[in-house]
Amino acid sequence: MPAMPNDLVSARRWPPVAGRRDLACNPDNASAFYSPDSRGFSDYSRALALCWRCPARRPCLAWALDTEQRHGVWGGTTPTDRAAMLTDRAALADLARE
Numbered sequence: 001m002p003a004m005p006n007d008l009v010s011a012r013r014w015p016p017v018a019g020r021r022d023l024a025c026n027p028d029n030a031s032a033f034y035s036p037d038s039r040g041f042s043d044y045s046r047a048l049a050l051c052w053r054c055p056a057r058r059p060c061l062a063w064a065l066d067t068e069q070r071h072g073v074w075g076g077t078t079p080t081d082r083a084a085m086l087t088d089r090a091a092l093a094d095l096a097r098e
């Protein structure tokens with residue numbers, strides 16, 4: 001798994017966002033998507049609205065889940081949303097093994 005980006009600008013240089021200046025979460029606009037400090041960021045409403053119109057939403061979410069991104073908005077989801085999805089994914093994988 002890749003190391004966690006530790007600031008908002010470098011976070012938005014990671015795939016699938018890297019080099020996509022056309023996306024709402026480009027580095028110039030990253031503060032809406034990524035917590036500015038370690039205490040977290042509670043109002044992601046603007047970022048979530050932008051994500052839902054984004055052409056990269058599906059691969060973005062898949063990447064964020066696969067790499068377990070724990071901070072910021074990716075693919076129209078908050079960290080809490082993704083934690084729940086990962087829990088569900090693990091439970092489904094357990095069921096499939098039974």
Ligand code: SF4
Pocket residue numbers: 016017023024025026033050051052054055056057058060061073074075076
């Ligand atoms: S879905 Fe959201 S976080 Fe992902 S690339 Fe699009 S705007 Fe950025």
